[in-house]
Each structure stands twice: as C-alpha cells, then as structure tokens.
Amino acid sequence: xxxxxHMARSxxxxxxxxxxxxxxxxxxxxxxxEFDYSGSQALKVLKEEGIYTxxxxxxIATIQTSEEYADAVYFLPVxxxxxxxxxxxxxxxAILLSFGGQTALNxxxxxxxxxVLEKHGVRVLGTPVAVIxxxxxxxxxxxxxxxxxxxxxxxxACTTPHExxxxxxxxxxxxxxxxxxxxxxxxxxxVRDERDIEAAVRRMLAGVPQVLVEECLSGWKEIEYEVVxxxxxxxxxxxxxxxxxxxxxxxxxxxVVAPSQTLNDHEYQFLREIAIRTIRHxxxxxxxxxxxxxxxxxxxxxxxxxxxxxxxxxxxxxKATGYPLAYVAAKIGLGYTLPQIRNCVTQTxxxxxxxxxxxxxxxxxxxxxxxxxxxxxSIGPEMKSVGEVMAIGRSFPEAxxxxxxxxxxxxxGLDPDAFASGNIRHELQNPSPRRMVLLLxxxxxxx
Amino acid sequence: MHGLSxxxxxxxxTVVAGRAFGADREVGGEVVFxxxxxxxxxxxxxxxxxxxxxxxxxxxxxxYGVPEGPFESSRIQVEGLIVTRYSARPSHHSLVTTLGDxxxxxxxxxxxxxxxxxxxxxxxxxxxxxxxxxxxxxxIEHAKANVSSIDMARVVxxxxxxxxxxxxxxxxxxxxxxxxAKASIINKLQVRGAAVTVAPFATRWEPLLDEVDGVVxxxxxxxxxxLMPLVERVRxxxxxxxxxxxxxxxxxxxxxxxxxxxxxxxxxxxxQNQPVMDVVTRHAYVTSQNHGYAVDERTLPSDWAPWxxxxxxxxxxxxxxxxxxxxxxxxxxxxxxxxxxTEFLFDDFLRMATGMR
Numbered sequence: 001x002x003x004x005x006h007m008a009r010s011x012x013x014x015x016x017x018x019x020x021x022x023x024x025x026x027x028x029x030x031x032x033x034e035f036d037y038s039g040s041q042a043l044k045v046l047k048e049e050g051i052y053t054x055x056x057x058x059x060i061a062t063i064q065t066s067e068e069y070a071d072a073v074y075f076l077p078v079x080x081x082x083x084x085x086x087x088x089x090x091x092x093x094a095i096l097l098s099f100g101g102q103t104a105l106n107x108x109x110x111x112x113x114x115x116v117l118e119k120h121g122v123r124v125l126g127t128p129v130a131v132i133x134x135x136x137x138x139x140x141x142x143x144x145x146x147x148x149x150x151x152x153x154x155x156x157a158c159t160t161p162h163e164x165x166x167x168x169x170x171x172x173x174x175x176x177x178x179x180x181x182x183x184x185x186x187x188x189x190x191v192r193d194e195r196d197i198e199a200a201v202r203r204m205l206a207g208v209p210q211v212l213v214e215e216c217l218s219g220w221k222e223i224e225y226e227v228v229x230x231x232x233x234x235x236x237x238x239x240x241x242x243x244x245x246x247x248x249x250x251x252x253x254x255x256v257v258a259p260s261q262t263l264n265d266h267e268y269q270f271l272r273e274i275a276i277r278t279i280r281h282x283x284x285x286x287x288x289x290x291x292x293x294x295x296x297x298x299x300x301x302x303x304x305x306x307x308x309x310x311x312x313x314x315x316x317x318x319k320a321t322g323y324p325l326a327y328v329a330a331k332i333g334l335g336y337t338l339p340q341i342r343n344c345v346t347q348t349x350x351x352x353x354x355x356x357x358x359x360x361x362x363x364x365x366x367x368x369x370x371x372x373x374x375x376x377x378s379i380g381p382e383m384k385s386v387g388e389v390m391a392i393g394r395s396f397p398e399a400x401x402x403x404x405x406x407x408x409x410x411x412x413g414l415d416p417d418a419f420a421s422g423n424i425r426h427e428l429q430n431p432s433p434r435r436m437v438l439l440l441x442x443x444x445x446x447x
Numbered sequence: 448m449h450g451l452s453x454x455x456x457x458x459x460x461t462v463v464a465g466r467a468f469g470a471d472r473e474v475g476g477e478v479v480f481x482x483x484x485x486x487x488x489x490x491x492x493x494x495x496x497x498x499x500x501x502x503x504x505x506x507x508x509x510x511y512g513v514p515e516g517p518f519e520s521s522r523i524q525v526e527g528l529i530v531t532r533y534s535a536r537p538s539h540h541s542l543v544t545t546l547g548d549x550x551x552x553x554x555x556x557x558x559x560x561x562x563x564x565x566x567x568x569x570x571x572x573x574x575x576x577x578x579x580x581x582x583x584x585x586x587i588e589h590a591k592a593n594v595s596s597i598d599m600a601r602v603v604x605x606x607x608x609x610x611x612x613x614x615x616x617x618x619x620x621x622x623x624x625x626x627x628a629k630a631s632i633i634n635k636l637q638v639r640g641a642a643v644t645v646a647p648f649a650t651r652w653e654p655l656l657d658e659v660d661g662v663v664x665x666x667x668x669x670x671x672x673x674l675m676p677l678v679e680r681v682r683x684x685x686x687x688x689x690x691x692x693x694x695x696x697x698x699x700x701x702x703x704x705x706x707x708x709x710x711x712x713x714x715x716x717x718x719q720n721q722p723v724m725d726v727v728t729r730h731a732y733v734t735s736q737n738h739g740y741a742v743d744e745r746t747l748p749s750d751w752a753p754w755x756x757x758x759x760x761x762x763x764x765x766x767x768x769x770x771x772x773x774x775x776x777x778x779x780x781x782x783x784x785x786x787x788x789t790e791f792l793f794d795d796f797l798r799m800a801t802g803m804r
Contacts, residue, residue: 339729
C-alpha cells in the first residue's frame, strides 16, 4: 500500500518553541471535565513535537496538571492578568486558546484586544482570534453567514432593556433572551410576555455586555456537526448528533444521540454541506462545532451558533466515534494538514476521514437538584446539569437503557413507577429531569 | 415483530437467520456491504446494486420511512436486503410508506435481526461471496437448483433499457451514455443548465456525437471487462476529442478504452466516507462510492495520468488525459446518498464542454 501522507502539501509556519496552553479551569455547570481531556491531548501533541509546554490551570484535581503532561504548570486562575505574567516569565511565543472551554477562549479574546499577545510576540495556534471573535460577536457572526446565504435565527443584540422590548416586538413573541459571550446558556430565558422582558434583560446585563433577543425556535429539531478544517482548507465533519429534546432545552441538558436518527440523506448532506461552507468561510483552523435548528415539517433551518473551540459536544463526539478531535486539532494548530496526520486507530490511514458508526451513542445528562434545595427544577435554555453519561448500543433502546441505568439515580432504566406520579401533559410542556424515565416509560406502558 | 423467518446462506456455508420484513421471495446474488449511516432510499434504487444482496452495517434502518421521491431509478435494484434492526414505525414529514411496505411492493425480500457487524467481518475476510436469501425451510441444494441469480455478465442490459430520451435545457448539450445511470447524474447536469440526451448504451448513439458538446459515461453494475464491445465504442468517443466525464463504471470503461486494465477488489468500496486526494492540487475530499472493480493505474498509457487516489488503501480514484479534456472518477460526485464535496466536477465538466462550442 502506498503511503499517501507524504503527498499532502505542507504548510508549516515557523515552529513555536515555548507554548502556553490555557487550561480547563474550575469545574462549574457548563464547563466540566471534557476540557481536561482536550487540554491533555493538546499537551501530548506539543510534547511529541518537542515543544516546551506551559499550562495554566487553577484546578489541581485534573489530569492535565499531572507531572507527565506539561513542562511547567501554573496553578493560577485563567484570566488575562495572570496569563500575561506567565507569558512574560516563561518567554512564551505561542498560545493555544481553544482547549480550555469558554473561559479560556474569552481570556484569549481579551489578551488579543488589549494588545498583550502582539506586545510579547505571542502567536495564536489554530483558529485566528479575529475568526473566534466573528463566532462570538452575534452581529459579526450573522453578517459573516449572511455573506454566503446561510440562515441564522433572527436576532438583535441589545444593550438596554428598551432596545430589547423593541426587538421583541419586531421579531414577534415568544422570544429567547441570551447573554452574549456566556457560558452554558447562563441566564437564558424564553419570554412569552412583553412585560417580563425589561426585568429579565436588566438582570442579564449585570453579567454580560450584550443581550440577544432571538426568534424562538422551540420545538425545532436540534442538530449538531463536529467539523475539522486544516490550514490547507481540507474540511471534514467527524460526527453529527441529534438532540432528543428539541430546541428550547440547552444541549447540555438534552439527551443526545449520535449519529442523527430522524434525518434522511438529503437533510444530513444539506446540513453537512452548509457546515463545511460556513467553517471555510469563517476560516476556522482546527476543530469546531456548528449547531442547527431544523423545522421538522418543512426542512427549514437556522444556524444557531458555531463554537470555535473544543466543546462538550466535541468531547462527546470523540468518545462516540473514536476520532481524537483534540489531538488532531492540536496537530492542525502546528500546521499539519489532515491527510498528513496518522489515524491513531488504524495506524495506516489518515485523519482525513469521517467515521461510519455501526452503533448508536446516547448521552444523558445528570442533574443534582437534591443538593440545591429550593432551586427551580424545570429545564430549559439555561444549562443546569452537572454531568452526563454516555452509552453505546446496537439499538436506541439498548443505548438509552444503559445510559439511564448508569446515571445512578435509583432507576434501572425506563420505569413508569419510578417517581411519584405527575401530570403527563404538564411534564411534557414543562420538562424536568425526570421526563424521560417517567414519560417514555408511561407512554410505552399505555401503548 | 412476527414475520416469516428467512435465512442468508453464503457459499462458505455460513447461515444466518432473520425475520422477514420485505417480500416473500427467494433470491440469489453477490453479497456486498455498505457502511453508510443514512440514505437507504437512494442506495436501494441505485442501479449499480442490481443483482446484489445488500448488507447494511449501520444497525437502525427505516427510521425515516420512504418518501414519494426522488429515487435514483424507477425501482428497488437490490435483490435482497439484510439489516440489524428495522424500524417499522418511522417518523418523517416526507414519508409516504414504510421501508418494509416499499420493499414488498417491489417484490424485494429483506431480513432483520442479523448481526451485520459479524456478517461484514466475514465478507471482509473472505472477500465478496455469493449467497441465497431463502425461506427457513428451503434446503440449500434445492435453492442451488431452483433459485436463479442474475447473469452478472449481462446485468447492464437490465438496468439501461429503452429508447434515447431528450431533456431540454440550456445551450450546452451533453450526451449521457447510460449503463445504469443514477437519476442524480442527469439531475446535476440539468440543474446546471445543460440540455441532456440520455442514450442507453446499446442504442445507436454515435450519430449524436455530432450534436453535443460533451459526453458523460455513467455508473452501472457488474464487471467492466464484460463490456468490451462498449469499450470499443468508447474509443470512438475519445477519438472525437469531445470533453468526457466518466463516473464509476464510466471511469473504468474509459480506462479500458485508453488501454489500461481493471481488476476486482476483495470486497469493494461501498460507503459514503471514502477519502480521496487530488494528486495535482493535494486537496482531499470525502466521497460516496459503490464499486467492486478498480482501475490498475500502473497499466495506464503514458498520455494518461492518475488524478485521484484513495487515502485509505491507495487505489486509483480517477484519471485524466494529459492533453485532452478527458477526466474520469471512480467515486460519485452526484452523491445521493453521500457527501456533496465533489459536485464541482460537474461545473468543471460543463465549463470544458461550453468551451468547446
């Protein structure tokens, strides 16, 4: 068999000598162990390449801060203040922003905006900061996608409650309010009554500079693709995923299956093509995630967002498919092209491939409301789960039942009698963590 | 599920039993597998599968039912279908029937409850095998004597029949020489504004070469070496110097006409995730494929060059003439099912054809 890897065009930029990785940070809702995994993978790649590695991560209870990963570890908060000091002290010449979740990405944006990176001659490996900004700033994002005719949810970025009310009138109620640059959909809410907007927006503006007033797509199918692109414009989608819970429930609180189960080939390829076109147009270099809403009856769609970083979904996609997304993203950051990177599973083929699964993967979130007495247990656009389990099966029931059992919430799977009975209709309209165990089981039971 | 029990009997005497969910009919054919995760509607109607019993490795099939169309041809082409789990209660806005009822209406048998992972492993180890899909009680000796399989040496004649048809369009005129063309090939040309004339390969299409700007040779079933009379006729196309686009079987026919040789792959490429690289630009694409034979690029004459290579196994995925507008690909730029990465090849071809006018 001919080795085709040497044939791929090489685009190596100057090699970094001392690279800083922004680590996973403290565990919190919306940001958990998955970034420990992605950061560890990236450090492994840098080490393989003989690059001196520095890690900043305040969380001592992580794998990536173990001795064998980075050459130097700083147990400091991931923020611009401390990162600048580390850059100076360690004479850093390259930085990786996309392996530590939203906090790391935001820190990177801040360092670039304040001129720190330029001042100290630090190069960003992977997706350029301007591109990250285009995915994080709602207006820039919509404009960029509009340039290639890709649809986004109708949305207005507002900085005052007054603006938000006007925007909601224009878009039509109900609307969804979301904070820009926020983590895990923090503070997001669906608003059906104009009178509720002002208070909600005022509350959100205390924490974020912009509030997005958006077309409410509740009930649309929610589909994601994990996309990888190299600096030579080779682009693949490693995996797609479908949320069992439709739009309106945060992906982190949704039961998710991979691959999608209700899309025909036309829809699958239609969304895949938009994903690749969008990621090329934006200029992502490395790994990203694109989320869609798909209208179930007409096939109309909206791109919800692009995460220009490793995410919860990419960690799931890596485990679901065996494709090492973080490892490959780090290699791409160093200038390798996908056909040049060896497929770690087969050892003979390349990283330019899209896994074909012969099984189904099911992810179920885990909530811990018992530990937070008095909190609102309904689930919606703001993420509340504290963890998740993933199960693999040869059928959806197999994967789902395995996942429910692994949750360790006192059920062995779907169980119509697991919880004190609630009103089914109310439960369907106002989903809570017990909806799946209870509702499906009862639905099957009664059918 | 309380269907009739049926069994798949392979030539190495492997027998796997399953529950029937298609037609009650016994068939024989070459057993092949496809690893696509969606697209059973397009796959089952692809004429390149004629005469074959198809195993799908993705375990859940039938989820989104069957729509009114479009299909890749007017019938289900496979002889039989083997799946792990069939979804009898599909959900999709476009469905008009279930996969099982559709198979029954086309008189195609199918079984579920088969571990297609194990079956596929066997096919990969032994290479493609013949097999029979039989009622559980039918003895194999009886099947060998009574259940007929399609004569694969003549299979192309079954999928490309009828008269020459003309589909009006724009100024660029394309002749499609049909050896079992998927509808999407013609559609991709039409949506780009071409006027398309479709000629089944056995018709007298040579006079049409005077009135077209380019020629497309299509996909189709079987071994290209069984089509030597057609290969001779393809030489007359090349002699005219018109732009040529060959797809799949069409690629193999052009290679044979150029003087190269083809060979049988151990178990073929049938999937929607075949990575190929353009050896000139070094760009890589994900492609949809369905072929059991390949071009041996070491046998290409000197005025032809490899164009695409498969990144998994290094086999040839396309060739082009060094001086003339002849380009062919082993994969399916029309997708359906599969990725749309290489649709631009239709734009390139039509640009060349328009340039000839």
